[in-house]
Amino acid sequence: MALSYRRIIVKIGSNVLTQENGMPDIARMQHLVEQITQLKKQGKEVIVVSSGAVASGRSLIKISEKADAVTSRQLLAAVGQVKLINTYSELFSQHELICAQVLVTKEDFRDRQHYLNLKNCFQVLLQNNVIPIVNENDVISVTELMFTDNDELAGLIASMLNADALIILSNVNGIYNGDPKNPESEVITEVKPETTGFGAFVTTQRSQFGRGGMLTKSHMARKVAQLGISVHIANGKTENILPKVLNEEAVNTRFIPSKTTSGRKKWIAHSENYAKGAVQINAGAKTALTSAKATSLLPVGIIKIIGEFQKGDIIKLLDENQKLIGQGIAEYSSDKAHERLGQQNQKPLVHYDYLFLNAEVG
Ligand SMILES: Nc1ncnc2c1ncn2[C@@H]1O[C@H](COP(=O)(O)OP(=O)(O)O)[C@@H](O)[C@H]1O
Numbered sequence: 001m002a003l004s005y006r007r008i009i010v011k012i013g014s015n016v017l018t019q020e021n022g023m024p025d026i027a028r029m030q031h032l033v034e035q036i037t038q039l040k041k042q043g044k045e046v047i048v049v050s051s052g053a054v055a056s057g058r059s060l061i062k063i064s065e066k067a068d069a070v071t072s073r074q075l076l077a078a079v080g081q082v083k084l085i086n087t088y089s090e091l092f093s094q095h096e097l098i099c100a101q102v103l104v105t106k107e108d109f110r111d112r113q114h115y116l117n118l119k120n121c122f123q124v125l126l127q128n129n130v131i132p133i134v135n136e137n138d139v140i141s142v143t144e145l146m147f148t149d150n151d152e153l154a155g156l157i158a159s160m161l162n163a164d165a166l167i168i169l170s171n172v173n174g175i176y177n178g179d180p181k182n183p184e185s186e187v188i189t190e191v192k193p194e195t196t197g198f199g200a201f202v203t204t205q206r207s208q209f210g211r212g213g214m215l216t217k218s219h220m221a222r223k224v225a226q227l228g229i230s231v232h233i234a235n236g237k238t239e240n241i242l243p244k245v246l247n248e249e250a251v252n253t254r255f256i257p258s259k260t261t262s263g264r265k266k267w268i269a270h271s272e273n274y275a276k277g278a279v280q281i282n283a284g285a286k287t288a289l290t291s292a293k294a295t296s297l298l299p300v301g302i303i304k305i306i307g308e309f310q311k312g313d314i315i316k317l318l319d320e321n322q323k324l325i326g327q328g329i330a331e332y333s334s335d336k337a338h339e340r341l342g343q344q345n346q347k348p349l350v351h352y353d354y355l356f357l358n359a360e361v362g
């Protein structure tokens with residue numbers, strides 16, 4: 001039976017678009033564009049998150065051996081992104097489709113207003129039947145300003161746009177229960193919200209041109225599925241992989257979504273890096289928050305306040321072992337929280353509606 005997704009984010013990894021010699025694989029791009037065109041013809045909305053700028057740059061310019069890694073990446077990406085988007089534009093125009101370039105940085109997800117502006121831009125593109133092609137703005141995103149990789153970016157976009165599905169195309173058939181190169185390893189076909197233990201199979205190993213590897217993919221996939229979005233990790237080098245995934249005809253790893261979460265919670269879920277402060281909570285509060293019942297964080301369960309924050313800021317929630325368990329929006333400042341610390345009958349510091357708790361990865 002075909003999966004009936006309407007809004008789909010397709011993330012295309014560097015390795016899918018790159019030949020073994022590091023040069024862009026135009027034939028592969030052409031085939032992916034054909035598949036996306038088919039989805040568009042079926043009335044689906046498709047947003048592409050495409051890596052490949054650096055690989056495209058490599059085909060155009062030779063970098064000096066003296067240049068450092070950051071500068072080389074800036075040069076290759078700045079030159080390569082033009083070629084990448086031009087290639088997409090030419091290929092889509094052969095099918096009478098228009099695509100748009102959307103380059104983003106971590107900063108664009110920083111506050112609610114930036115977030116809403118970006119969301120608005122996607123909405124107008126989709127309303128006009130344009131295919132957004134998103135990539136990180138590698139020219140200004142360097143070192144700590146960078147997304148872990150485009151998988152993280154794709155997860156953010158999927159949750160921002162309330163997508164039905166995120167399909168991550170990589171150079172493996174999915175997450176294997178061992179080394180992907182070992183013929184005895186098999187693809188884990190389904191990860192349910194309650195599945196545990198699969199994280200042990202994922203190593204920090206990554207492919208020749210990839211950045212984050214399978215570890216970030218599985219972290220992100222878990223989080224996105226927790227927000228109510230199906231996530232598939234599939235092989236972008238397999239012929240007709242997109243229709244095959246949707247018709248359940250290809251081996252891939254599918255993360256089954258939890259029941260849906262509000263847009264506000266989705267934003268909070270991805271705001272961990274923008275937290276202004278943190279609170280450490282006791283074991284009782286942790287048990288209450290992680291139980292099935294909707295519970296707000298009360299000062300009585302807080303043992304420590306870390307850093308300064310104002311009403312409306314994102315704050316992290318840590319357990320007694322300093323482990324991050326989630327984040328939420330503070331209902332009042334750190335000064336007021338200090339006054340109420342450990343006291344009973346006080347207003348919640350984080351209301352349940354503004355609280356997001358992380359799932360275990362595996
Ligand atoms: N359990 C596993 N199953 C599949 N791949 C794995 C696993 N553990 C590590 N990997 C590595 O993750 C790589 C894919 O991630 P990555 O290199 O970031 O690719 P991409 O460019 O598509 O984002 C695989 O090529 C493989 O080397």
Ligand SMILES: N[C@@H](CCC(=O)OP(=O)(O)O)C(=O)O
Binds near residue numbers: 013055151212
């Ligand atoms: N923004 C970079 C890609 C970075 C990246 O995350 O790559 P990948 O791990 O292959 O998805 C580029 O366009 O070359």
